[in-house]
Amino acid sequence: MPLPWGLCLVNRMCRSWAGPARKTTPPLLGCCARRLTLSTQKRTSDLNSFVVRTNTCGELRSSHLGQEVTLCGWIQYRRQSLFLVLRDFHGLIQVVIPQDESAASVKKLLCEAPLESVVQVTGTVISRPPGQENPKMPTGEIEIEVKTAELLNSCKKLPFEIKDFMKKTEALRMKYRYLDLRGSQMQYNLRLRSQMVMKMREYLCNLHGFVDIETPTLFKKTPGELLQALEFERRNGNSSFLKEFTFYWGSTTWTQISPHKGAKEFVVPSREPGKFYSLPQSPQQFKQLLMVAGFDRYFQIARCYRDEGSKPERQPEFTQVDIEMSFIDQTGIQKLIEGLLQYSWPKDKNPLTIPFPSMTYTEALDIYGTDKPDTRFGMKIVDVSDIFRNTAIEFLQDVLKEPQGTIKTICIPGGAKYLQSKDFEAIKKFAVSNFNQEVSPLFLKTSESRKSPLTKLLKEEEKSALVSLMKAQEEDVLLLTAGEYKKVCSLLGKLRLECADLLEARGVVLRDPAVFHFLWVVEFPLFLPKEEDPTELESAHHPFTAPHPSDIHLLYTEPEKVRSQHYDLVLNGSEIGGGSIRIHNAEQQQYVLETVLKEDVKLLSHLLQALDFGAPPHGGIALGLDRLVCLVTGAPSIRDVIAFPKSFRGHDLMSNAPDYVSSEDIEPYHIQVKRPEVTDRKDIKSVICETESSQQLVLPSRAKT
Amino acid sequence: MPLPWGLCLVNRMCRSWAGPARKTTPPLLGCCARRLTLSTQKRTSDLNSFVVRTNTCGELRSSHLGQEVTLCGWIQYRRQSLFLVLRDFHGLIQVVIPQDESAASVKKLLCEAPLESVVQVTGTVISRPPGQENPKMPTGEIEIEVKTAELLNSCKKLPFEIKDFMKKTEALRMKYRYLDLRGSQMQYNLRLRSQMVMKMREYLCNLHGFVDIETPTLFKKTPGELLQALEFERRNGNSSFLKEFTFYWGSTTWTQISPHKGAKEFVVPSREPGKFYSLPQSPQQFKQLLMVAGFDRYFQIARCYRDEGSKPERQPEFTQVDIEMSFIDQTGIQKLIEGLLQYSWPKDKNPLTIPFPSMTYTEALDIYGTDKPDTRFGMKIVDVSDIFRNTAIEFLQDVLKEPQGTIKTICIPGGAKYLQSKDFEAIKKFAVSNFNQEVSPLFLKTSESRKSPLTKLLKEEEKSALVSLMKAQEEDVLLLTAGEYKKVCSLLGKLRLECADLLEARGVVLRDPAVFHFLWVVEFPLFLPKEEDPTELESAHHPFTAPHPSDIHLLYTEPEKVRSQHYDLVLNGSEIGGGSIRIHNAEQQQYVLETVLKEDVKLLSHLLQALDFGAPPHGGIALGLDRLVCLVTGAPSIRDVIAFPKSFRGHDLMSNAPDYVSSEDIEPYHIQVKRPEVTDRKDIKSVICETESSQQLVLPSRAKT
16 A cells, blocks of 8 residues: 655665665675674684684784785775785785785786685785775775785676675576675675574573474465464554454455465475375464473474565565463563563664563554554654534534544644645545545644645634644644544554655654664454454454453453454564464363354364363464564665575576476376466576566566565 | 395384394483483573473472472373372473362362373472382472462373373374374484584584575476485485496486486476476575575575475475585585584483594495495405405306406304394395395304305315405304495395394394494595496586596596595484585586586576686585484484474375365466366365374384384
């Protein structure tokens, strides 16, 4: 649901660093490598073990003066025939090309090797001559006086330079991903990811006795998996509002859900005719069964699969930090995750403060109009209904007479100064077309010429009451809308985010990219009324979610009022994790499935049976690793924290996967391609040509994604 | 190629612990849990963080006397109404059921809860009365005086008891895998696996600066992958002999190899008609490209896929420890792996001595008749040709006249005592039917009535020369065979292993199950003559393997003589890993592909291009994690070190995967099932019934696998 105005180029993912107000720039290789080394890599880590080099290029300092070193790296840069800069993953070092006759062969080698050639040099660490130090380079005080050099591999002309500031299309980056990954930013991202995951493992395995258990990825499609899919959809912004949410939940039976939606499970044909494995969207069933199995602290960095066709910011395979515990309550899981994130948080970021703040689902919807609020800035939704209890304005009167009728507003700080008339037009159009709802800007500056109809209708006391309640300044603009509660909240929640983007695009600093706001959203409803028949209920997340302990009695009387023990973890307005305490009692599970949800319990009989065989109380959570690392590194896309991502159409542009296969390849699986004209394997040559020519069309430009 | 005699029940996998001579028994839960805790779990690990319990059941000792504790666990056992034994993953503890009136409700709960119910008890740690201590139980000096108890979940009648000594069919174990996993042996296996993997990660990531990088599993079928498949086949015993090996290599082009063989890559249909992903058999291409990308120390605990149809001891998905390094040589990789295994080796096993011994491929074939020798026992193959240079025995004369003719023997210690006539008949039959080769047993005891024809033909000096050369004892039997060198070695290599099994089945201790013999096998040939045209060459492993540095000059003159930089790691006669230094020079790679192998280089153009863009020298290795953990734990099958394994037919018996899917489920993938009668989704009920009834047929009994 993109806003229609062209100014809003930045998408939700980029919110924290895009726009002119953001100060983050990709770190230079030297700096980034140093930062990473200092912070996350342990001192005991030996980067030079087993290999021929004595040191990495980036680690040498004045303290190494006089040492004879052997370095291996890529030629980054050459200044005349005097110096060359050698690069490895750890940084840059200046190498002095020897000029004397006796070293003519070394000079020739170092002067003639093309850039990005791989060389090995042995020499002495010396001081740079006074005045030639480079304070911007971590190794800038020293250089290498070369004695011997060896060309390990020569480099041909590259399709692009290995420099972060070099602009290249994403299609080109993906085709030559192995060159793209040489850039310092990608090195930083993937190394940081590895370090964070390692710290998470230390925390879970070594500090808290978790067992890392691998679960199958060749599984089968089951109701549980479908429910997970829905939950994922909801979590990832396809349905952050109740309205959309219930729309997605509008199907009646488990088996019917999937075909109604975009997300599907990949199928893997087996050698038995008609039988397929499926690639699971999460290990949900296995982790619950592991609890029944007595592995009371399970975790896995789990590869999951989801076929959503062509969607930006989705990957057909992704990774989640999957956790389940027995004998645990919601607070326990929350403490565990807070500890986990604090422990694994990169040292070059501001340390995390725990516990994270918590907010109920109801509050989140009320104040932020979404279940994943970005709490880095204010502009909260305020209920101003009371001001208009005795208003003369007719349409406001009408709204307040309705049972769910409400009047709410948000305040755009400096809105009169930074936003233009066309922005407000766009806002109004957006509200009408997406929510069928009127929204009125209220300009507070008396001299303001751009007065909305509402401004004229308002009594002075109403206006001053508004200004006082909203603590509004003269330059601010209020956005006021009246209508049904949930619609109003949702609309203002959207407008809050879009106006923040607009303000930041105009230079206002609202969200510091160095700041990370974690937030728990809790007390979701356990059930929601079905869209098509509100007298019936369906699970808000999945039918295994346990009811809130205080509400269990309501399960049997007023199930629609039961809050759940589901919790979401939100970071800077993105949901990065979610989980719940599960039902461990077979009878309660059966009651929920049969009586409340009117489901066919036979479909879940093996889970019910497992619960009957001594299932302990248990609960868990899953964190989206790609998204988390993306937010932590400030990468513009999750593709920038994945070594070999797929394009938004699900293609690997380097290898051209997926590709045509021969009929022999699929013959053992008793399947055939439905369109006969493409069944046969194309000639290899034509396939390669197709790859080359289609490169430019496959990916959108980075700015658009 | 199983031996035909019925006595040889144990398969290669079981060799180290099956048979009456083996002393390993599954550890009792208390012991195993204690051992695991003491050895591999760090002292800093807090098993009680975040949860309601204060202690695990297994950790309490006399030092806890007087402490009030809260425990959660499963009721393992109850003695009258006096005691119950509570179990968690950590061990067992005795709980005293209170007998006084005031605790009647606690007594009732603890007496009435069925076995395997989950309870929480709070009470005081007290000493057991004198004489009632149980020294076999780690917690045997103490017991719990209960104050309060809560039934967390009641347990219905289980399909089998949770006791290791309870015999149950593997089909039943798999159907109720979550119950099977409660057993102490499975808990031990999976926890040990997790701990070993964690130690490996510490070693790689923290001690040596490796970067954990996830590579895609939705990829495409490529020549490289096919070659990996072949290598895997060879490694896993389908072709341990050159003869079989070249048979598998008998196809001429990459694309033709796969359809000829059993192993295939799973295909995953995409939403583009006719285009498929494939699930890769290893990350080989990605790891080499990561070297080009400058990630000079990569590792991944990688999920790999291989569709081999129904084969015992194979899993359609498996895990390998995948490693690649830049600027490394063969010695470097070997040292790295030795350090890795030593560091991650369980503390309850005998510590590993490094470096591991090394043997050339030629030596291995010569002495053990296989490229993965089990060096835990002798019975080496000895060349006795010289003894027969002037023999009067005609068929031996004839053999020695042939260019590759040889006479070799192995000595079966105590063979005359332990083996029976029918055993020798079976040995002879095996040699004829599998190798078309005569083998003659030679009984050394003069009183031995079971004299073979050869025994009668032998001159006394020949016999005494043999006895002297073989250092044979009176009760020993020599197996002598004459023929073409490789055939003779292969046959005697097989017979050596089978005779060892026979001897062990008769009570002879040949291989101590507590002993682990690692062995490097090195200097494999780089190329082998093609079976169907020995004037042409093909890669012995894969075309990316680098030639041995001393043999590079031969590449251009006598390529058939070039040794490779490939290395295999063998443990107790099983290959658990293999790797090589790769070719990093595009020209050399092109020469090998085009001139030596006569391949179409276009198929590998992207790899050649990457080598041209500054590829560093690099090499790597992959360890088969499932196999390694299986050998370390002494499990009878790799299924016992995998949480949710598939049956040998590739089925998940718990969920009944793979299963029929609806036509809607596959419709977006433009495929259809070839046999129309099974295209439609079966009625759920009938599918469930089918699962139930087919359980008993799907898996072979454990003894057979």
